[in-house]
Amino acid sequence: MASQPEQAKHEEKPKRSLTSVLANSFTLVILAIIVLVFTALKGTTFLSLTNFNNILVDTSQLLLLTIGVTFVIITAGIDLSISSILILSAVVAAKVMIRYSGTYEQTSNYEFPTQNIGIPLGLLAGVLVGILCGITNGLIITKLQLPPFIVTLGTLGVYLGFAQLLTGGTTVAGVPPAIQNDIGLRNLWPAGFLGVNFRLIPPMVIAFVIAGISAVVLSRTRFGRYTYAIGSNAAAARRVGINVDWHLLKIYTVSGLLAGIAGIFDLMRFGTASVGTHQADNLAAISAAVIGGTSLFGGLGTIGGSVIGAFIPVVLRNGLVITGVQSFWQNVAVGVVLIVAVWLDQRRRKAEERI
Template identity: 40%
Template sequence: MLDQSERGGFLGGGNRFSGAVSQIAAAGVLIVVFVALSIVAPSFLTADNLFNLGSQTSVNAVMAVGVTLVIITGGIDLSVGSVSALSGVLGVLLMAEYGFDPLIGILGGIAVGAAAGLVNGLLVAVVGLPPFIATLGMLSVARGLVLIATGAVAVFGAPDSFRLLGQGVVGVIPIPILLILLVAVCGHLVLTRTRLGRYAYVMGSNMDAARLSGVPVRKHTTAVYVLSGALAGLGGMIAASRISSGQPNFGEGLELDVIAAVVIGGASLFGGRGTVWGSLIGAFLVAVIRNGAVQLDISTFYQNVLIGVIIWLAVWWDSYQRRKLGAET
């Protein structure tokens, strides 16, 4: 097993410093955008809108935690949008068509996501497909399965109690916001307190060195994709609960927002760097931008352009920092 000093050797202090700077910068931008929208859009800074913002962000934020694990290993998961749709639809079908309890339906949806993640992980770790190709294929397969299962028609009929997952509150706090915190804490503990988390950073920093050091690369690569799929499944169930139905067209393009959140939050697409809290900052920044644009009646077309530019800047910064660190060493 790799000890802390070995892990530090793989990661490098400069790499960690660069990641911290990226997270601080993203947090600073989030604060600036939040304050600006509070001034120019009076309806933005209201309790109803803020709670709605938090609930809307829950789907992306939960999924971003799983994608963070994948990106830290140097992989990518383009399938989370389609997998979340498949999970949401099949979870609702379990309740509406087969009469299962909402808890079983939710767990079933999460299991569907985990199964899709397992396929992704095996294709990458065992078959040897590049993560981009493996998950791009799953994006298409999952979307096709959704349309086959529903005939491209929304699924209704889930019991009213299912709405609690996406619409319920504990006191005054929406349950989706509590789920963000729960998933984030668990994800943070996985990254910082478990062997899987340590090995994820090592594999992302140098896969060949990880193999030579005895890291069971196939096992842990598969595990991170399973977790990403399971959290995509949970995100799909939250989204289905929010609208009390399984929508076959849900999640189209959602993977771009999720990956954007992770990259904006300081994770490196080259692997070896990233944190759960940084990804949450990125998820809320994307959500605040989209929510604020709606408040200001700005077209979604312009929102997409802005998010794309932010992704360019985040990846450019990461590349610049890597070149700088390489020149110094």
């Protein structure tokens, strides 16, 4: 307790970066092991640019959900409703898109004369639904002072129910094919650029750009600082004058927004909005964030860790499919990784922390 502040500052700087590296290293090691095992089994079929490309594309949706839920979990909250928000956004986007792309007769015959209006309107509607769902979560949590777990468990059912009511429980098909061909699957990579053929599609680009922005926001801005402070000690944050409720409202809105974007990505990539799929994506995203070092008790977590955490289930599924193993093993493997990751992380922290 006697060292000069100046000295302390210099002593501690390297130590600090070492701990933050350690915090993420376990997840990276797991990812490396998974990659190594599949490479040993399948060689270049697995470890190739094309397959790496597939993995990047497949990760984009889960990545968005994971980033949103990382913000939420760092505030010591939880958002279980993101999977339903994703589905509802996709359904509303598809419905709006079809409605404004032509008359009923035209769209039934797969003619979309006004799709230049219908498609942007649909995408906008999907994003708005995400924002609205997020604001609703945030308002209920902050105004009624209810636990986020209960609130988002409730809205998980509510939003899914709305999606089912809108669709009658079936898949919404018949959206303009342009949403896939011209937008969702459009390759932004010039053919043969740098001598390789790469699939650089808009959803993937947007997801990773959002990841980059989120990482900067969380680590370098006041918004990020307040996010950690609230998760660390909400009462202390209130006492220093931080508007905790207002910040939480923003956090749940961001989570809803990102889920909404993930919803329209579904439509962009697959051309359908299904109520049956994605229902477990909430737990997948929470698992990814936790595997990436985010603490469910709040105050801890990084976007970098969550990105790695989001890759793990996707790489596992991809590798299992390539090796011909039933991909259901993915669930088993992710579950085990989750438990082991948290156990090791907890041990490390207990050794370091004094609370």
